[in-house]
Amino acid sequence: MYTVVDLLDAGLETSSTFIRWATVVLTNHVSVQERLHTEIDTVIGRERLPTLDDQSKLVDENSRC
Numbered sequence: 001m002y003t004v005v006d007l008l009d010a011g012l013e014t015s016s017t018f019i020r021w022a023t024v025v026l027t028n029h030v031s032v033q034e035r036l037h038t039e040i041d042t043v044i045g046r047e048r049l050p051t052l053d054d055q056s057k058l059v060d061e062n063s064r065c
Contacts, residue, residue, distance in 0.1 A: 039058060039059060040058075043057045043058055
């Protein structure tokens with residue numbers, strides 16, 4: 001039981017740390033935040049919630065060369 005709790009806690013800590021740092025980076029880089037917002041509005045719009053199907057429609061920065 002303790003092992004399962006440790007695994008879940010480790011996963012939650014990693015996720016919360018990523019979200020915290022992503023928020024800090026986006027706060028300090030407004031141009032990136034604006035590009036991200038524009039892309040999300042273009043692909044998903046404001047009328048519905050995002051789904052996993054939307055992920056393939058988003059731009060992959062690694063494919064831009």
